[in-house]
Amino acid sequence: MSLPTYRSILARVAVAALTVAVVVGGVAFWVEMEIADALVSDLAKRESSAFLAEARDLLPGVTADRANGAKADELLSRFMQSRIKADQVGTGGIFIVAELYDPTQAKAAEYIAPGAEWAEERLKNNRHAFPAAGNSQYERFTIDGRFFIQTIESLSDRDGKLLGYFESVFQLSPEHSREIVKDTVTVVGVSSLSVLLAALVLLPIFVAFNRSVMGLSRQLLTANIDILTVLGSAIAKRDSDTHAHNYRVTILAIRLAEAMGLDAAAIRRLVKGAFLHDVGKIAIPDRILLKPGKLDADEFTVMKTHVVHGLDILRASDWLTDAADVVGGHHEKFDGSGYPRGLAGDAIPIAARIFAIADVFDALTSRRPYKEPMPFDVAMGILQEGAGRHFDPAALARFTEIVAPLHAHLTALGDDGVEGELRRLVGQYFAKH
Known part of the structure; x- marks a missing residue:
């Protein structure tokens, strides 16, 4: 049995420290994204509820009347433009796409923020399922290094009857994205340094004990x-x-x-x-x-x-x-x-x-x-x-x-x-x- 050298012990400690850092960094990243997900999901629910309050009477006739469909597009566009300034200050991003579906899951209306047409084209390949009545779902994804959260809410009338679905795509701001990356890097750096410093303190003890054994x-x-x-x-x-x-x-x-x-x-x-x-x-x-x-x-x-x-x-x-x-x-x-x-x-x-x-x-x-x-x-x-x-x-x-x-x-x-x-x-x- 050969005695480990300082170099071999340091190499093992370094590998362990990097492993711990990666794990901690991954957890930190996951926590940050969960916080962002929860924020955007709550915001999407609030927006869908607000839209439902304004469009409740219009929604039942959307699929039966093309004129109502046009009104739905106009209403959705006006609603989203008005809500951007009123409700999205401090949320760390912006809604770039909103879509309205009828109870048969056919698209009835959509809103695309100016300059976000590229996102809609990319999202066409992102197939999704629809939640059951009374439920919602969300999915996080990245496009060209930018974070997006896609949320789908079911819309029901006062009696619980399904009226359709409200889908929105929220883009995290560059500042918020940088903040997540910065926090992750900070946690990784601090954890790595902490593990390495602790290892350096314990290293002489390990070596002395190893030599004794x-x-x-x-x-x-x-x-x-x-x-x-x-x-x-x-x-x-x-x-x-x-x-x-x-x-x-x-x-x-x-x-x-x-x-x-x-x-x-x-x-x-x-x-x-x-x-x-x-x-x-x-x-x-x-x-x-x-x-x-x-x-x-x-x-x-x-x-x-x-x-x-x-x-x-x-x-x-x-x-x-x-x-x-x-x-x-x-x-x-x-x-x-x-x-x-x-x-x-x-x-x-x-x-x-x-x-x-x-x-x-x-x-x-x-x-x-x-x-x-x-x-x-x-x-x-x-x-x-x-x-x-x-x-x-x-x-x-x-x-x-x-x-x-x-x-x-x-x-x-x-x-x-x-x-x-x-x-x-x-x-x-x-x-x-």
Whole structure:
């Protein structure tokens, strides 16, 4: 797990601040437009009521008499012109279109403010529905960057009978539009600055806390790796082995896994399994584990149970459970003749197949109390004889390509030097995890 830098934290804070600013700005814009909508909608209702009071007696005959239709145009035009000066001062805009519809929703009269003909042409493409009797509706839209509110009111007589519809289009003034934009920009700016200032104040606290947590995480990881090393070494020593064998086998397994293209997560699992592959031997009686001669059939049956014991031990730790592939599969053989499950081929986890090659190679080429190290060429010959039977032939072929210089390097390091080499290599895979 890598420690975030000041730059990365600032970038995250900046993104968060901009996100908050956009949201707040959007809310501010919505509130401003809702205020304008409510203002214009109330104004339109008042205007339609006033027009209805003047034209109530005329409206029933509009559709039946063309002369009444002409009178409706004249009345609507006169009414709108007179109302503009009287009622629209301080409303932040002007009515530019007013239309009268009969109960069948056919247009009976219209008023277009001087110079607003372009708006009527554009509005022809803006289809709308009509509200139910006694209701109203409005819609906000923009044309060429200007805000408009279209309101439709139903007109009824004193008995509630539908007489028609009154439609009006209100254009917000440039001043009001600029005011909305200004308010929105102000809110966005203030909110952004506030969030950034708060983030700058809290940034040192975040970084200090993050460093503290990361320090503890590294200490915990180091402790876990130390436990792996100590436990693996303890088991190796009990088995009359040396801890250096565990170190070399783990290094060999890591390098082979790298050569085969395994990802970092898979290599971390392999490392845990390599350290703990024989952890189950702690449950094997000394008379069997330390017997100098060959085990008989019953003793070998007991010895094989160390795999099951090892898996049982791993279940006690969530951090170690992913070592199960190696612990449970390092005695399986490619032809299916291994134990404990008799897995064959690709059914054997790749980490176990890799470890088996590294484990046998180091056992052959290392000095033990009961034998001298086997020459490199002889050891490789034995491995090649096991290709396809004991070992995965593809993995063995890749191992053959890389092992000579690697073996020479580990031999030159000696038992004392391989521990430092292993810690450096393991650190590469666990330090950022």
